[in-house]
Amino acid sequence: MVTLSSDKEAFIAQYDQSKDHLPGSDIAWLAELRAKNIALFEEVGLPTGKTELWKFTNLNPLKKQAFSPPSLEETIFANSNELPRLLEEGSSHRLVFIDGHYSADLSDDKLPSGVSLQSLSSVISAGAIGLEASIVPRERQEEQPLVALNTALMSDGYVLNISKDVSVDRPIEILHFGGGKAEQSYHNRNVISVASGSKVTIIENVTDRNDNVYFSNSVTEVSVGENATLHHYRVQASNKAAFLVSSTEAVVNKGASYDSFLLNTGARLSRTETNVSLIAENSSCHLNGAYMGTDDQHCDITTRVDHKSPHTTCDEVIKGVLGGKARGVFQGKIIVHELAQKTVGNQSHRAMLLSERAEVDVKPELEIFADDVICSHGCTSGQIDKEQLFYLRSRGLSTDQAQALLVNAFLAEAVDAVQNEGLKDLLLVRISDWLEQNPN
Amino acid sequence: MLEIKNLHAEVDGKSILKGIDLNINKGEVHAIMGPNGSGKSTLANVLAGRDDYDITEGSVSFDGKDISELEPEERAGEGIFLAFQYPVEIPGVTNTTFLKEALNAQRKYRGEEELGGMEFVKLIRSKTKELGIKDDMLKRAVNVGFSGGEKKRNDILQMAVLNPKLAVLDETDSGLDIDALKIVAEGVNKLRAENNAILVITHYQRLLNYIVPDKVHVLAHGKIQRTGGKELALELEEKGYAGYSGEAA
Numbered sequence: 001m002v003t004l005s006s007d008k009e010a011f012i013a014q015y016d017q018s019k020d021h022l023p024g025s026d027i028a029w030l031a032e033l034r035a036k037n038i039a040l041f042e043e044v045g046l047p048t049g050k051t052e053l054w055k056f057t058n059l060n061p062l063k064k065q066a067f068s069p070p071s072l073e074e075t076i077f078a079n080s081n082e083l084p085r086l087l088e089e090g091s092s093h094r095l096v097f098i099d100g101h102y103s104a105d106l107s108d109d110k111l112p113s114g115v116s117l118q119s120l121s122s123v124i125s126a127g128a129i130g131l132e133a134s135i136v137p138r139e140r141q142e143e144q145p146l147v148a149l150n151t152a153l154m155s156d157g158y159v160l161n162i163s164k165d166v167s168v169d170r171p172i173e174i175l176h177f178g179g180g181k182a183e184q185s186y187h188n189r190n191v192i193s194v195a196s197g198s199k200v201t202i203i204e205n206v207t208d209r210n211d212n213v214y215f216s217n218s219v220t221e222v223s224v225g226e227n228a229t230l231h232h233y234r235v236q237a238s239n240k241a242a243f244l245v246s247s248t249e250a251v252v253n254k255g256a257s258y259d260s261f262l263l264n265t266g267a268r269l270s271r272t273e274t275n276v277s278l279i280a281e282n283s284s285c286h287l288n289g290a291y292m293g294t295d296d297q298h299c300d301i302t303t304r305v306d307h308k309s310p311h312t313t314c315d316e317v318i319k320g321v322l323g324g325k326a327r328g329v330f331q332g333k334i335i336v337h338e339l340a341q342k343t344v345g346n347q348s349h350r351a352m353l354l355s356e357r358a359e360v361d362v363k364p365e366l367e368i369f370a371d372d373v374i375c376s377h378g379c380t381s382g383q384i385d386k387e388q389l390f391y392l393r394s395r396g397l398s399t400d401q402a403q404a405l406l407v408n409a410f411l412a413e414a415v416d417a418v419q420n421e422g423l424k425d426l427l428l429v430r431i432s433d434w435l436e437q438n439p440n
Numbered sequence: 441m442l443e444i445k446n447l448h449a450e451v452d453g454k455s456i457l458k459g460i461d462l463n464i465n466k467g468e469v470h471a472i473m474g475p476n477g478s479g480k481s482t483l484a485n486v487l488a489g490r491d492d493y494d495i496t497e498g499s500v501s502f503d504g505k506d507i508s509e510l511e512p513e514e515r516a517g518e519g520i521f522l523a524f525q526y527p528v529e530i531p532g533v534t535n536t537t538f539l540k541e542a543l544n545a546q547r548k549y550r551g552e553e554e555l556g557g558m559e560f561v562k563l564i565r566s567k568t569k570e571l572g573i574k575d576d577m578l579k580r581a582v583n584v585g586f587s588g589g590e591k592k593r594n595d596i597l598q599m600a601v602l603n604p605k606l607a608v609l610d611e612t613d614s615g616l617d618i619d620a621l622k623i624v625a626e627g628v629n630k631l632r633a634e635n636n637a638i639l640v641i642t643h644y645q646r647l648l649n650y651i652v653p654d655k656v657h658v659l660a661h662g663k664i665q666r667t668g669g670k671e672l673a674l675e676l677e678e679k680g681y682a683g684y685s686g687e688a689a
Contacts, residue, residue: 386491391528394488395542395598396516396549405541409532409581 007063008045012038014185015152018069023155024124029132037151044145053143056329056361057271057300062243067185067215070100070155080106083175086205086235087422092173099178100186100216101156114166114198120157120189131159134191134221138249147247150219154189157218160202164195164225171201171231171420178216179208179239185215192232196225196253201420206236206244207266215243222250222258226280229257231419237430238266240297247273254280261418262289263427264299265434271300278305278312278340287316288417292431293326293358294438300329307340307373316347319414321407322358323438333365336373343373351381352410354403404435441466441503441637442487442606448497449486456482458662459498464606464637471640471648473673474659475681480641481525483659484610487639488522489515502606516542517549519605521598523612527591530582535594538582539564539601546602567600571627589620596627607631608639613647625650645677660684 015038024030046063047054081089083096083106095117096106102119111117123131135151138144162168178186194200208214216238224230230250238244244267250258262272276285291299305314320328330349351360364377384406392402411431418424442464449457456479464470474480486493487500489512500508507515530538543563544554555563568575573593583591592612599607609628613621628638628651640651648656648670656672657664658681665684666672 387528388530390490390512391524391530392538392542393512394490394516394522394524395538395602396513396546397541398513398545399511401541401545405533405538406530409530413532 008042010066011149011153012042014069018153022153023121024128027124027128030124030128033135034152037148040141041145041148041152044142044148047145051143053302053331055363056327056331057269057298059269061269062215065183065213065215065243067183069153070184070186083177084205084207085173085175086203086426087171087173091422092171092203094173094175095158096175097156097158097177097188099180099184100176100188102158112166112169114163115168115172115200116161116163117172118159120159120191121155123159131191134159134193135189144247146217146245147219150187150189150217150247153185153187154219155187157189157191159191160193162194162198162200162228165197166195166200167198168200171203171423173203173205176204176206176216176218177208178206178214178242179210179212182212183214185217188216188218190218190220192220192222192230194222194224194228194230197227198225199229201231202233203420203423204232204234206234206238208238208242211239211241213241213243213268216245218246220246220248222248224250224252224256224258224283226253227255228253230259232258232260233418233420233423234260234262234272235427235430236262236264236266236270236272240266240268240295242267244270244272246271247275249275249277250285251277251279252283252285255282257283258285259419260285260287260289261415262291262301263415263430264289264291264301265430267297267299269298269300271302273302275304276306276314278307278309278314280309281311283309284313285315286417287314287318288414289318290411290414290427290431291318291320291328292411292434292438293320293322293328294324295326296324297326298329299326300331302329302331304333305335305345307334307336307343307345309339310341310343312340313344314346317414317417318349319411320349320351320360321354321411322351322360323354325355325357327358328360329362330360330379331363331365332377333367334375334377336366336368336370336375338369341370341372343370343375345373345375347377349379350410352407353381353383354407404432407435408432442639443501444498446498447486447495447500449482449493449495451482451493455496456662457486460659460662460664462657462664464639466637467634468655469632469638469640469651469653471642471653471656471673472659472664473642473645473656473676475684476643478660479662480643480659481610484522484608484641487515487520487608488512513545514549516602516604517546521602521604521607523592523595523599523607523609525611525614527583527595529584529586531584533582534579535582535597536564536578539578539598542598543601564601567597570630571597571600572623573597588615589617589623592616592620592624593627596624596631600627600631604636606637606639608641610641611643612640613642613644618646621647622650645673648673658684
């Protein structure tokens with residue numbers, strides 16, 4: 001297979017080369033959708049610093065690599081025990097993606113009743129029935145060229161439907177295991193639909209098996225039905241050469257809740273974008289997270305919450321710790337539409353810088369068009385408190401130990417938002433492990 | 441145990457201590473009294489090894505070892521404990537975690553075996569009982585939301601658990617009402633022993649009614665101006681520091 005450098009033309013060439021083999025090339029509406037999206041991508045190009053939404057995240061390092069589409073060869077894993085898992089065996093339903101491809105053999109085959117899960121490739125090969133409604137163009141699609149690129153190139157992903165009034169007994173853990181071959185790109189497309197009155201926890205584990213460079217550009221469309229609750233957790237611990245870009249768009253209905261948490265320790269460059277529309281009364285969202293970066297890692301968390309209806313609530317608490325030359329970016333937009341009276345929106349981002357060369361850029365934005373709302377935002381960044389450090393050292397702790405204790409406590413506060421106890425414990429372990437490996 | 445000779449120290453380039461001589465032996469309680477700005481707290485911080493407090497001349501030795509170049513945590517390991525004038529709040533870290541990490545770090549420094557969970561719990565329970573401190577305090581984050589008195593008692597609990605050879609109490613009485621003062625003093629008295637020593641730094645005499653010193657030193661202008669027995673504190677209470685303020689540094 002020919003590999004190409006990854007500027008705009010390279011991705012377009014990749015599309016031209018593979019369009020006849022992409023899943024659903026024989027389905028007219030899908031082929032047309034892909035063509036429209038590659039045209040949109042061609043028009044807009046890869047995001048640059050000139051785009052307001054990408055002001056602080058520069059994709060130039062990506063362009064220096066040459067990515068090829070994922071190969072379709074069989075996976076090399078004999079059984080699923082060789083693969084990493086977050087929750088203990090038996091305490092989750094696990095689905096496995098290897099290098100962007102769904103592996104039925106390695107995934108748990110028994111899912112509880114009321115849970116339907118199919119790979120995107122199998123949905124498409126079965127005629128893509130029902131898919132058209134789930135991948136409609138987003139609002140402001142011209143601002144999201146990477147979503148367009150995903151739509152043009154998507155070859156796999158998952159389509160998860162939870163039926164009405166189902167409380168899924170165990171979390172669904174989705175392993176995205178990358179890095180099998182160097183310089184591949186995966187454009188996964190996922191659809192999560194939780195019907196009214198249901199409850200489910202989805203945990204995405206984004207990791208890999210070596211230090212290969214790869215580019216994951218995933219897009220997830222979420223809908224949460226009336227009075228339903230979706231806990232959507234994401235643990236990104238990929239290697240420090242990977243590029244991880246993801247865009248999740250959630251529509252939250254009356255009385256429903258979208259609760260997300262991101263723990264990010266991985267990637268050379270990560271951009272995790274979450275857009276939530278609270279479209280009916282008493283809908284709410286929690287967008288929480290913690291991130292740690294070192295060396296020359298770049299971690300971008302971008303969120304947008306649209307309050308479109310009265311009595312909607314959003315809470316956002318994000319904490320970051322940066323050492324080395326790492327850079328953190330937080331962009332958080334809250335838009336309260338004219339109709340959305342009695343809205344409550346609280347946002348906070350706090351960063352701790354462990355080295356003088358670490359940097360954080362933040363852009364909180366509140367746009368409020370209703371007059372009876374309670375909104376707040378706060379962003380702080382700073383070093384470790386010297387008084388606290390001296391206090392701990394005067395009791396016998398080394399500087400490294402004292403720093404680890406303080407940073408741990410700082411991040412643990414953010415992890416407290418995670419509702420699943422097993423996952424919460426695991427995240428706390430991940431944080432202390434990270435601190436041990438990166439004393440900075 | 442503690443031998444300070446001709447100690448000169450500066451903070452941010454400003455000379456504060458100008459030749460202190462002080463010897464404290466095992467089992468003794470010394471008090472340093474002095475007016476504001478005399479260098480009392482500087483001495484405490486120099487002993488604990490705080491950054492930005494630089495020794496420019498003289499020496500500090502502890503059990504015969506020069507400690508002037510040691511890091512704060514090494515001094516703690518050697519057995520020096522500073523009770524803070526303003527104990528620091530550490531959100532998110534429970535007292536138990538903090539005490540266990542601190543104790544084991546010190547034991548490790550001294551080449552002693554670290555305490556396991558059970559042994560530690562046993563030790564800490566015996567200390568809270570001895571000091572009359574409720575166990576739920578252990579689960580709370582270090583000093584967060586504590587009253588002034590609680591913070592000082594928490595420092596005394598740390599002292600009890602860490603069992604230092606020398607405890608330096610830096611204006612422990614500041615901000616305490618008389619009841620809290622008594623409780624803290626009682627705690628300190630329980631920890632008095634033949635093998636350890638206490639250095640009480642205070643502006644006021646009243647703490648010394650409860651922690652009775654063997655020797656009292658008057659510090660002014662960065663030097664010890666006078667040394668006497670416990671009666672010296674009473675004299676200062678009566679006459680104030682006026683007699684010392686005019687003396688040349």
